[in-house]
Amino acid sequence: MGDASRRSHRVSYPPNTRGLDTQPVHYLSPRFTRLSDEIWDEPELHWEERESVRKQIEVAQEFGGRVTRAVGGVPTAFLAEWGSGAPVIAVLGEYDGLASLSQKADSVVCEPDPANTSGNGAGCGHNLLGAGSLLAAVAVAQQLKSSGASGTVRYYGCPAEEAAAGKTYMVAGGAFDGVDAAVTWHPADVMSTDQWLSLAYTQAYFRFRGLAAHAGGMPHLGRSALDAAELMNIGVNFLREHMEDAERIHYAFTDAGGVSANVVQPTAELYYIVRSPTVAKMRTLYERVVAIAHGAAMMSGTTVEIEFDGACAEMLPNRTLEERLHANVCELGGVPFDEDDQAYGQRMAVTLPDGAASAVRRRLGLSADDPRALFDGIPTLVDPAHRFQLTGSTDVGDVSWIVPTVQIVGSTMAIGTPAHSWQLVAQGKSRVAHKGMIHAAKAMAATALDLLTDPELLAAAQREFHAVIAETPYDKPIPEGIIPPPLRPGYRPN
Known part of the structure; x- marks a missing residue:
């Protein structure tokens, strides 16, 4: 796709989803798709995300966010907040890239981005993750302001998710003290509202x-x-x-x-x-x-x-929040991919390893002759006993053991696209990726607003959370006294 196809994308959505006017998310989105692309353009490795943080803070302040830097004692972590009083709802974002994954946008062959001097790449979609979460937080903040409702929404810029446990150090440093619940998402080749288990x-x-x-x-x-x-x-x-x-x-x-x-x-x-x-x-x-x-x-x-x-x-799911998130997604519908988007997905699909999409398609219940390369359906909320077990990890897990947390997996790429691959990087600035990011932002914003305005929902989520914690307390994976790597004497980037 050329540059023109990556400009702002006007998409029609229902005007109200459980109290959230989704149009603000839509009209705000061009600024945040641009932010996502800017971070894609200059990918930075864990603990080194200085430019990514600067860009995110600039946008947060542009929309009136009150910024606190180095939260939890982590140099490239920050929070931006809007509103005042209880409850306090967190929206989590990330922005770190991966080494050796420089890739030209939209290319159907493995080739480095000629403008990339670092060799790094947005290999897990964190450019989308951070921008989409910040978009959700700003949309909720604007609705809080216009309604005059009390409550605080916080966006947490979280560094070093890629094999570095940035959020774990933030948790240890007290960054999430006072938060009542957390909402986040992750880009993927499917959409899911039930929490996948992680290691x-x-x-x-x-x-x-x-x-x-x-x-x-x-x-x-x-x-x-x-x-x-x-x-x-x-x-x-x-x-x-x-x-x-x-x-x-x-x-x-x-x-x-x-x-x-x-x-x-x-x-x-x-x-x-x-x-x-x-x-x-x-x-x-x-x-x-x-x-x-x-x-x-x-x-x-x-x-x-x-x-x-x-x-x-590991992740601690919260069924109460999953059910509300799922209800919001059902009202929103699937990601509105059109014929041009599906054609783009087909072009990317032919680059994928043999068999990469077949297992995903079976899990989604898609037939072998289904022509769609992009998942635009409504996910099924599975029985908790049959949750999908990832063999990867996420430091969102540590936040989930501190406060009730819910995460949506958003559809931003062709079905079967492997994580940490050149194909994922190639799709990271596409209209497909932008649409999936905006859709996830709407779902997150709706759920965060529900938590801010529905006391019984928040109370039920916390009751479920505390019942689990009473039986199985948080087992801190970082030993006492261990400080974040960038604060250690002689630290050198990996």
């Missing part, structure tokens, strides 16, 4: 130290840190047979010891992510990985230093 995770650096030596002349004097790292990876690979099916372990070399094969490598560093369905199970699995690291150091005659980087909890 708890932890991540850490494993730094091996050995002794350099001439690999040919005096290898017996050396102690290879690279050997230690490889032994650790081998040990973890054997561990994979003896962990739960839903658990995941990933790693990357951040230092392989150098480029000379004739030097016994004195240093090596691995970055590990360990995931499991609950914080308690994740902690147990992580301890097994740590034990393997110590064993690798013993076998190689090296030492290992472990730096805990971050962690997050």
Whole structure:
């Protein structure tokens, strides 16, 4: 699609959804689609989102938001609020990108964006996520002001969701103190109003130290840190047979010891992510990985230093809020994709890996000959016992253990588009992505306004929340005293 097709998109929606006049969301949307595109244009990695924060704060202040920076002690976190008094409803946004995912917009081949100098890309749609959530917050704020109702809406700009647990550190720093409930969303290839389950995770650096030596002349004097790292990876690979099916372990070399094969490598560093369905199970699995690291150091005659980087909890669903969100989406209808949008989706669909869409289509109940490449239907609210289990993670989980939280998954891309892929990045500035973002903003705004104006809804959501917490308290995944990585001495971006 060319630039003209990415300008403001006039879409007809019902004028009222459970008390929310959805037209303000519609007429505000051009400013926020532009904000989304600006963040797509300059993607920044976790903890480094300075320009993204500046752009978001500029828009929040443009619409009268009172801004507090570095909330919870996290440098690239902020909040903007409107209104006053109780209740206080939070809308959560994100804006971090991913490394090595630069991609030209709307291209049907994998090719870097020529204007991108960082090599990063908006590989999880967080450009849309942050802009859409801020749009929802501003729309609610304007309706609060026009109605004269009491209550406060807060937009939380949350950094470092990508394997960095920004919200977990914000929770630990008290950023969400005083919040009564939270609403958020995430871009995807489908729309869903029931909360998908996520995995708890932890991540850490494993730094091996050995002794350099001439690999040919005096290898017996050396102690290879690279050997230690490889032994650790081998040990973890054997561990994979003896962990739960839903658990995941990933790693990357951040230092392989150098480029000379004739030097016994004195240093090596691995970055590990360990995931499991609950914080308690994740902690147990992580301890097994740590034990393997110590064993690798013993076998190689090296030492290992472990730096805990971050962690997050699994999601805690709130059925009361899901049902209200679902009712709002049913009144709104599906995302209003037209024939041109579907044609765009078809062009992107042919780039997807074989079989990528088939499982999603089966889950949606779409027949094999259904021509739609974009999901424009109304999702089914599934029985809680049959929730979809993700094998990924989100730090929204930690917020959900602090306040009742609801999240809509919004349809912004072709069915079957893999997360963290060049195809996802390519679709991130399209009219399809903008429509899905605006639609999610309307659903979030309607639900946030319900929470602000319907005391019984909020009370019911909190009763459900506190009943669960009484039985299963929040298991904090970050040990006491651990500070956010960018505040640590010697911090270097990963």
